Amino acid sequence: TSEQLERVLRPKIDAALNLHQLTHHHPLKAFILFSGAAATFGSAGQAHYAAANVFLEALAAHRAAAGLTGTALGWGFWAERSEMTEHLDAVAMRRISGIGLAEMTSGQGLELFDAAVRAGQTFVLPAVLNEVSLREQAAAGTLPAILRELFRRPARRTTATVDDGPVTAAASLAERLAAAPEAERTEQLRGLVCAQAAGVLGHASATAVQPHQTFKELGFDSLGAVELRNRLMRATGLRLPATLAFDYPTPTALADRLWDELRPEEETLADRVLSDLDELEAALATLAPDEQARDRVFGRMQQLVAKHLGAGPAGADEPSGADLFDSASDDELFGFLDKGI
16 A cells, blocks of 8 residues: 555655755765665565665665765675565465575574675675575576576476476366376375465465365465465466455365366367267278278268258258269269268
8 A cells, every 4th residue: 555655655755855965965984775685686565665775776776876875785684684685484484484584593684684785785685595596596487587596497307398387287287187086186286286375375285275275264365375376376376366265265176176177078079070080081991992891881971961961951952862872983982981071
């Protein structure tokens, strides 16, 4: 809301501008601004906080361009709680870990502060990185772009192109589910949703989430819903809406929705008949003109055409399908099979 935005921007932007304007004519040895890593990493749910911090980083660059001292520090996450962080629960902490930040002690923070000031740069990112989380993200292909030079994605042994990945994943999952009995398929899909939901909430086991519990009861908010959608997209290869957890409010309902997307299209009787005719056409091409089997096959085809086309409302002056086949030459019959005419 505009009120939330104002509450966050005022102590950052207004305070920094006042300090800049009141001191720009003094020969300061240091002008230190406390920014935050959210401005660099794009932390979900902190757009206003990130915007305020980006302003501080821009102000430091502006001062440097004017020949003034200025350094902005994009702090990571401090282990010691403050008024800003005392409310954070396990889910919020897991999200912080998910963007690649680990908690830093006050001792580490002070050491990083000294090192950052000595660096003489306009912007420094003093933070402790969660290497385990970042390597997992690198392996999954979800690593933030800014860190891809630090944690390389491991090479995959595959002949498929990157673009084919989601399609292949969806096709493979759909094939496995289609081959499974209905009860087993239902259990697998519900287990998938529960496992991913448990991961979003920071639970160690999927059993912490029951299939008929609502996501709201489980503690999901809008950020958690989007994270669940992203996890399911990676797991299934499907393109899913951000409102997925709100539109289908329980793991059971959501699993049914996934099956609707993954369910193979049912082959119609006409599709099967046409497929059989394609096979017949290929087989006829291997029969030699003088083989007795060839005459038997064409004779049977003539009977079928006469039976099914001859029963239609043919005009009095028009020859029936049976008559056409009886009078057709071998070349005309092969032309019919080749061209459908």
